Amino acid sequence: MPHLTLTAPAKVNLFLEVTGKRPDGYHELATLFAKISLADQLEIEAAPAETEYLQLTLSGPLASGLESGPDNLALKAVRAFEEEFGLVLHAHVRLEKHIPFGAGLGGGSSDAGTVLLGLCRLFGKDPLRLLPRAAKLGADVPLFLYPDTFLKGEGIGEKLTPVPAKPPLPWAVLVYPDTLVPTKGVFSRLQLPAAQDVLTKLANLDKLIEYIRQGQPPVYWQEVLFNRLEEAVLPYVCSVRNVKECFSAAGAVPLMSGSGSTVFALTPTREQADNLAGRMKQKGRKVFTVRFGGNQDENN
Numbered sequence: 001m002p003h004l005t006l007t008a009p010a011k012v013n014l015f016l017e018v019t020g021k022r023p024d025g026y027h028e029l030a031t032l033f034a035k036i037s038l039a040d041q042l043e044i045e046a047a048p049a050e051t052e053y054l055q056l057t058l059s060g061p062l063a064s065g066l067e068s069g070p071d072n073l074a075l076k077a078v079r080a081f082e083e084e085f086g087l088v089l090h091a092h093v094r095l096e097k098h099i100p101f102g103a104g105l106g107g108g109s110s111d112a113g114t115v116l117l118g119l120c121r122l123f124g125k126d127p128l129r130l131l132p133r134a135a136k137l138g139a140d141v142p143l144f145l146y147p148d149t150f151l152k153g154e155g156i157g158e159k160l161t162p163v164p165a166k167p168p169l170p171w172a173v174l175v176y177p178d179t180l181v182p183t184k185g186v187f188s189r190l191q192l193p194a195a196q197d198v199l200t201k202l203a204n205l206d207k208l209i210e211y212i213r214q215g216q217p218p219v220y221w222q223e224v225l226f227n228r229l230e231e232a233v234l235p236y237v238c239s240v241r242n243v244k245e246c247f248s249a250a251g252a253v254p255l256m257s258g259s260g261s262t263v264f265a266l267t268p269t270r271e272q273a274d275n276l277a278g279r280m281k282q283k284g285r286k287v288f289t290v291r292f293g294g295n296q297d298e299n300n
Contacts, residue, residue, distance in 0.1 A: 001090070002122050003045035008114035009035040009293075010105040011143060012172070012257040012264055014150075015208055016227045017201045018190060022156075026139075027187055030202055031153040032163070032209065033143050036172065036290040040111055041096040044118040046078075049090035054078050060096035073112040073137060080133040081119045091119075100286060102180035104258030106140045113144025131158075149293035150212055152205075165292070166215030170266040171273035174257075174288040175247070175280050177239035181260035189232040201226055218266035222253040225266075233260045243285070250279045 011033050020028040040060070056068040056075050066072070074093050082089055093115060099107030116134060120127040127145045134141040135158040143151060148162035149169075193201075204224035211220045233256060234241045240256060243263040247254035252265035267273040273289045280287050 001045045001047045001092075003043060004118055004121060005041065005043045006114050006118050008040040008042050008099075008107075008110040008144070010038040010099045010107060010110060010290075011035050011140070012105065012174070012255075012262070013227060014221070014225055014255070015205050016229060016258065017198060017205065018192060018228045019198055019202075021192060026156045027190075028155060029153060029157050030205055031157055032205060033140075033151045033153055033157075033160075034292055035143075035149050036174075036292055038099055038105070038174065038288050038290050040099050040107060040114075042074075042111065042114050042118065043094040044091065044115060044122065045093075046089050046091040046119060046122055049088055051090075052082070052088050053090045055092045057092070057094045058097060059094070060098055062097040062100055063095075066097065066101060073108045073141075074115050076137055077112040077115040077134075077141075078119065080137060081116055081125075081130065084130055084133055085123070085125060087123070100176045100178075100262070102182070103176045103262040104181070104256065104260050105174075105176075105262055106143070106258070109138045109140035110144045112137050113141045116141075117145060134158075152209065163209050163212055165212045168215065169292045170218035170221070170268055171270055172264050172266050172290050172292070173252075173273050173277045173280060174262050174264045174290060175243045176262045176286040176288075177243050178284050178286065179237060179239040179261040181233060181237055181240065183259040186229055186232045186259040189236065190229065191231070193228060201228075217268055219268075221266060225253065225255045227256050227258075229259050230256050237261065239284075243280075246280060246282075247276075250276060252276060 015032040017030045139157040150163040152161040208224045240261045244254045254265045
């Protein structure tokens with residue numbers, strides 16, 4: 001049976017503002033996604049069949065507690081592919097988990113998007129045709145159908161515009177405090193910002209995008225990094241707040257990714273990233289040193 005192996009990268013949000021709330025209850029966002037080298041590994045085997053047979057096998061250091069049944073996003077992605085292209089498949093997805101679950105790093109979304117990409121390669125289909133179905137699987141799933149490292153997201157995060165980046169790019173240290181922060185609860189606690197505040201923050205998003213285009217060092221980026229959802233997480237989740245305070249005490253400029261619980265900070269060099277990562281290690285935390293784009297670099 002035809003098969004291929006792919007890398008499913010995690011993401012962080014370098015910027016996240018909530019610009020409004022829609023009648024259907026979803027929040028409108030303005031965000032800047034950045035794919036990073038922390039990644040799951042996927043192997044996909046698939047062929048047309050008379051009767052559908054879908055199987056998911058989980059492995060890896062962070063597979064414990066994940067379900068391999070039909071509600072897993074990776075298998076939902078296979079079914080979305082079948083529906084879009086009118087296919088019935090015999091498919092086996094092997095997923096090696098390295099991205100923490102519920103950490104604001106888009107692990108499940110990346111797995112789903114990467115499954116869609118893999119199936120498109122196996123069957124010669126255009127992945128961008130799947131964007132509407134990907135958005136129905138999850139707001140972050142369309143992100144992983146694009147090859148770009150940096151993408152501006154609008155709407156509920158599914159309206160994407162690639163942002164070209166000029167090297168050198170900074171390194172980042174990620175700290176996951178082994179705490180699950182349910183996204184629904186975060187948004188239910190969030191107070192919508194005033195319109196003028198939103199406009200000010202969106203001007204900073206434009207600055208950040210320009211810094212990335214120009215290849216400016218992280219000291220420029222740090223001036224405009226922002227996540228509105230911190231207001232609905234830090235006062236309520238002490239483990240996330242403690243990580244951010246620990247980063248600050250080490251002289252870093254930390255930011256929570258997505259709705260939490262991972263917090264990260266940028267450094268200009270690998271050496272500085274390794275030094276910072278060493279200072280952030282504590283029992284109950286997972287610390288990752290990563291690049292932007294690329295393959296998984298190092299788990300500490």
